[in-house]
Amino acid sequence: MIKLISKTALLSVFVAFSMMKSQSVKEILNQEGSFRKDTIFSIKSDSKETYLPVTIIKGKEKGSVFTIVAGIHGYEYPPIVAVQELLNEIRPENIKGSLIIIPIANVESFQKRTPFINPLDGKNLNTAFPGSSNGTPTDQIAHLITKEIIPNSTIFLDIHGGDASEDLLPFVCYYNRKDIPENTKKAHDLSLKSGIQYVVSYSYTLTPTEPAKYAFKEATQQGITALSIEAGKLGTVQKDNVDLIKTAVYNMLENSGNSVKRKSKMVNQKSIVLLNQQDYIRVPEDGIFYSELKSGDKVKKNQILGYITDKFGNKKHDIVSQTNGIILYKVGTPPVNKGETLFCIGYNE
Numbered sequence: 361m362i363k364l365i366s367k368t369a370l371l372s373v374f375v376a377f378s379m380m381k382s383q384s385v386k387e388i389l390n391q392e393g394s395f396r397k398d399t400i401f402s403i404k405s406d407s408k409e410t411y412l413p414v415t416i417i418k419g420k421e422k423g424s425v426f427t428i429v430a431g432i433h434g435y436e437y438p439p440i441v442a443v444q445e446l447l448n449e450i451r452p453e454n455i456k457g458s459l460i461i462i463p464i465a466n467v468e469s470f471q472k473r474t475p476f477i478n479p480l481d482g483k484n485l486n487t488a489f490p491g492s493s494n495g496t497p498t499d500q501i502a503h504l505i506t507k508e509i510i511p512n513s514t515i516f517l518d519i520h521g522g523d524a525s526e527d528l529l530p531f532v533c534y535y536n537r538k539d540i541p542e543n544t545k546k547a548h549d550l551s552l553k554s555g556i557q558y559v560v561s562y563s564y565t566l567t568p569t570e571p572a573k574y575a576f577k578e579a580t581q582q583g584i585t586a587l588s589i590e591a592g593k594l595g596t597v598q599k600d601n602v603d604l605i606k607t608a609v610y611n612m613l614e615n616s617g618n619s620v621k622r623k624s625k626m627v628n629q630k631s632i633v634l635l636n637q638q639d640y641i642r643v644p645e646d647g648i649f650y651s652e653l654k655s656g657d658k659v660k661k662n663q664i665l666g667y668i669t670d671k672f673g674n675k676k677h678d679i680v681s682q683t684n685g686i687i688l689y690k691v692g693t694p695p696v697n698k699g700e701t702l703f704c705i706g707y708n709e
């Protein structure tokens with residue numbers, strides 16, 4: 361019912377569609393008045409064509425620009441569905457400053473149901489940053505986000521989840537960039553107030569010229585306050601994770617000063633768990649993976665977490681934890697390939 365009302369309200373004068381040559385994000389942000397604009401950035405590479413959908417919502421009052429990205433991985437559905445609902449609920453009159461929303465960054469991966477990669481070029485958008493203007497479609501999407509979206513953002517939020525094969529504990533995360541402590545503190549504070557129990561910080565050692573690979577690391581490198589939500593798993597929508605993401609976004613918008621009216625309620629906040637270290641256990645050899653453990657399970661150093669067999673059923677490797685910690689994510693389906701992350705164990709030091 362709420363959705364029906366939202367859709368009717370969407371037919372207001374605030375909605376404008378631009379299918380012609382795109383204005384730049386900066387031009388749209390600088391337009392007078394309070395509005396919502398849905399626009400498309402066309403991408404062409406040799407014979408391949410795709411596009412990047414972008415919505416800009418500008419509030420009445422001046423303020424900072426909060427960017428929300430979903431669907432860098434098109435098989436991660438809770439972030440995509442949560443952002444669809446946010447697009448139906450958020451009104452320009454309830455916003456202070458502006459929002460830039462990329463509802464699905466990798467539309468080909470989403471539409472063709474392709475985990476991790478863009479089927480047009482076989483590349484993973486999440487490792488393609490900063491991208492390039494004349495590369496493959498994935499390179500160009502990364503380039504557009506790097507040049508059009510990130511520099512116009514005050515805060516950059518990239519929302520992911522477990523992909524088709526990944527079992528994942530919901531968490532919110534940011535890079536601990538020590539040379540811009542005010543940005544790191546802002547990301548940390550927004551994380552604490554997100555309503556998500558697990559807060560993960562990654563070490564940051566990137567030089568100014570090294571490729572950032574990941575979208576929110578690119579934003580961090582550009583000196584923008586950046587963070588990421590991870591929620592959802594194993595290629596399904598999961599209402600609880602959709603709701604968790606929406607609540608976290610509303611909480612962040614309120615705490616960043618971008619929201620003048622909230623819709624979601626704060627979830628019952630359990631005591632926050634900070635995890636500032638990660639141990640990545642890689643797949644030692646292609647094979648079939650067995651494990652009784654799930655994301656969120658606590659593990660101990662030297663605990664056997666699972667095992668890998670060959671195609672004849674012979675056990676080839678026991679997988680052993682090197683640390684005490686909690687499983688942030690793991691492969692949740694049988695096939696495993698050498699070098700992939702099999703487990704990410706979070707812990708605090």
Ligand SMILES: [Zn+2]
Pocket residue numbers: 432433436486520521523
């Ligand atoms: Zn992802």
